[in-house]
Amino acid sequence: MQPGVITYGGFLGTDKRDFTQIIADDEKTLENAGKTAEEIANRLEYFQQLSFDAFETSTVVEDKYEVETEVVRGYLPCPFNHQGIYRKSYTTITNLNSGKSFIFSALNIHLIRAHHFFEGKKSHFRLEPDELARELF
Numbered sequence: 769m770q771p772g773v774i775t776y777g778g779f780l781g782t783d784k785r786d787f788t789q790i791i792a793d794d795e796k797t798l799e800n801a802g803k804t805a806e807e808i809a810n811r812l813e814y815f816q817q818l819s820f821d822a823f824e825t826s827t828v829v830e831d832k833y834e835v836e837t838e839v840v841r842g843y844l845p846c847p848f849n850h851q852g853i854y855r856k857s858y859t860t861i862t863n864l865n866s867g868k869s870f871i872f873s874a875l876n877i878h879l880i881r882a883h884h885f886f887e888g889k890k891s892h893f894r895l896e897p898d899e900l901a902r903e904l905f
């Protein structure tokens with residue numbers, strides 16, 4: 769991955785850091801939380817798949833998480849000059865014990881797995897790696 773190839777400013781939000789710095793900082797945070805980007809991506813994909821299976825209704829997973837996915841027409845491209853396009857679907861996971869919710873798209877899973885990118889602060893789909901590590905395992 770080369771610096772400067774990100775194509776959509778919207779992924780950075782109001783973050784003034786270069787995206788390579790955002791990724792480096794989030795990797796440090798994840799390391800402190802004892803999780804890898806791969807583990808987080810796998811976990812998000814697991815929840816997303818279960819909610820696809822439930823089809824347009826919410827489902828409770830592991831007696832602790834409520835999961836729902838809204839599928840929208842169209843696809844989202846990866847902003848890192850990648851070939852991939854990702855289904856436009858928005859999954860909401862709520863940890864029923866803490867009340868904490870996360871919303872993410874299929875593209876977020878790819879960005880985390882392939883690029884270790886959780887997006888910039890205040891971007892619409894920013895996910896805090898330490899919160900994911902704490903709330904979803």
Ligand SMILES: [Zn+2]
Nearest residue numbers: 846848850882
């Ligand atoms: Zn990509």
